[in-house]
Amino acid sequence: MNRDEILRDVEKLLREVLSTQAEIKPETRLEADLAIDSLRAMELLAAVEDHFDISIPINVLNEVQTVEDLVDQIQKLLAEG
Amino acid sequence: MGIFDKFHRLARSLEEVRANFGNFNVVIERILSPTRAVVNGREVILAGTNNYLGLTFDKECVEAACRAIQEEGTGTTGSRMANGTYHSHLVLENELSSFFGKSHTIVFTTGYAANLGVLSTLVNREDAVILDADCHASIYDGCRLGGVPVYRFRHNDLDDLEKKLRRLREKDPQMNLLVVVEGLYSMLGDRAPLAEIAALKEKYGAYLLVDEAHSLGVLGDKGRGRAEEAGVEDKVDFIVGTFSKSLASIGGYCTSDHEGLDLLRYASRPYVFTASLSPANLAAARTALRILQERPELKSRLWENAHQLYGSLQEMGFELGPEPSPIVAVRFREPEKALSVWRGLLERGIYVNMVLPPATPDGSALLRASVSAAHSPEEISRIIEAFSAFAP
Numbered sequence: 285m286n287r288d289e290i291l292r293d294v295e296k297l298l299r300e301v302l303s304t305q306a307e308i309k310p311e312t313r314l315e316a317d318l319a320i321d322s323l324r325a326m327e328l329l330a331a332v333e334d335h336f337d338i339s340i341p342i343n344v345l346n347e348v349q350t351v352e353d354l355v356d357q358i359q360k361l362l363a364e365g
Numbered sequence: 366m367g368i369f370d371k372f373h374r375l376a377r378s379l380e381e382v383r384a385n386f387g388n389f390n391v392v393i394e395r396i397l398s399p400t401r402a403v404v405n406g407r408e409v410i411l412a413g414t415n416n417y418l419g420l421t422f423d424k425e426c427v428e429a430a431c432r433a434i435q436e437e438g439t440g441t442t443g444s445r446m447a448n449g450t451y452h453s454h455l456v457l458e459n460e461l462s463s464f465f466g467k468s469h470t471i472v473f474t475t476g477y478a479a480n481l482g483v484l485s486t487l488v489n490r491e492d493a494v495i496l497d498a499d500c501h502a503s504i505y506d507g508c509r510l511g512g513v514p515v516y517r518f519r520h521n522d523l524d525d526l527e528k529k530l531r532r533l534r535e536k537d538p539q540m541n542l543l544v545v546v547e548g549l550y551s552m553l554g555d556r557a558p559l560a561e562i563a564a565l566k567e568k569y570g571a572y573l574l575v576d577e578a579h580s581l582g583v584l585g586d587k588g589r590g591r592a593e594e595a596g597v598e599d600k601v602d603f604i605v606g607t608f609s610k611s612l613a614s615i616g617g618y619c620t621s622d623h624e625g626l627d628l629l630r631y632a633s634r635p636y637v638f639t640a641s642l643s644p645a646n647l648a649a650a651r652t653a654l655r656i657l658q659e660r661p662e663l664k665s666r667l668w669e670n671a672h673q674l675y676g677s678l679q680e681m682g683f684e685l686g687p688e689p690s691p692i693v694a695v696r697f698r699e700p701e702k703a704l705s706v707w708r709g710l711l712e713r714g715i716y717v718n719m720v721l722p723p724a725t726p727d728g729s730a731l732l733r734a735s736v737s738a739a740h741s742p743e744e745i746s747r748i749i750e751a752f753s754a755f756a757p
Binding site for chain 1: 493498509512514515516517519525528529532533536722723727728
């Protein structure tokens, strides 16, 4: 799965979880721009885990500020197998 | 930028709530009994405590605590690792080991410190914790302090737990995996499916830690908690709990058959770097633990009260937690509705806990009512009557 495909899927998941039509770009900030609170963040995490069949430690959430950061984490975990 | 600017959003929410509903902080102006107190100048029935067996005013517990103060002083003024281990700390550890049928027990200064002390030390960056999403903050904080990677599974969702275990086990067959759940969840009062969770931990070669904070004295024939009730005590590696609920004191413990547990005493910062449990709290906890075993009728009365409150509120059409338990959670979609019912109950002389998002499990607002063995049938009837004014 390449980076663009991951980004496309993450965008789709974000729209589903947030029910938003807002523009989502790689640099979009999850909290500041999309107003994701802790509860929504956990829903998003669960949706991402199921979709990509990976497990994301919640510890990394502090490092995830933007959509791109999330894509980086997913790519890293997919590469680790 | 000022140091408190980060709380701007919190301050605004508080102002908004206070403007609409007035002050919602409760001060117990005078505590009268396990079930009665004076709040806002009037006597109320306490239906929002964790005093499950109602022992906070028990004559034996009070006398034991007074005696301990007179004989051993008001505080230990030292860490368990220095001058703060008294004979009675060791006696309580032995009594807990016998009660649970385990070989090792460590007593901590609070229940929070027990989770913090165990989880920050037992697992590290090389290991992984898989915890139920509804676990208590002390569990999250303990994991955070030790830096272990934490994976959440959806509350009581066995498929999700298995998915997490499978992925981690496939990634590393040798990694230490620790599953962490609670016996009885504090917000909705629902039990963990512990037999199934224990089977999964065996299947994937993981360890299992169960926090029995709300289930000690409440579940199991002998009151040992959810592990006893589910018949899986031999499969639970670590039981953590508190003295601040059924045992009517304060303090915490971890008990286990693993020999290594005692090593934590030398490595656990929340164990080493805090003063030890005071003599009065030790004595009260020891006495309550004995009473818990000697007076099983307390648990029966607790459950009669629980069934009566849950059944009545269910009949009235309130949206409740998934199963009857001494914690009866009433859910409201709108936090404003929860606030107004909470105030209305207080005006009618009933105190319950109010829990607002994001502290609630699913974003709804909760009124968390809880019962005690000490509630009389009349008090339970008055609680029900007060709720009936707000039936949907």
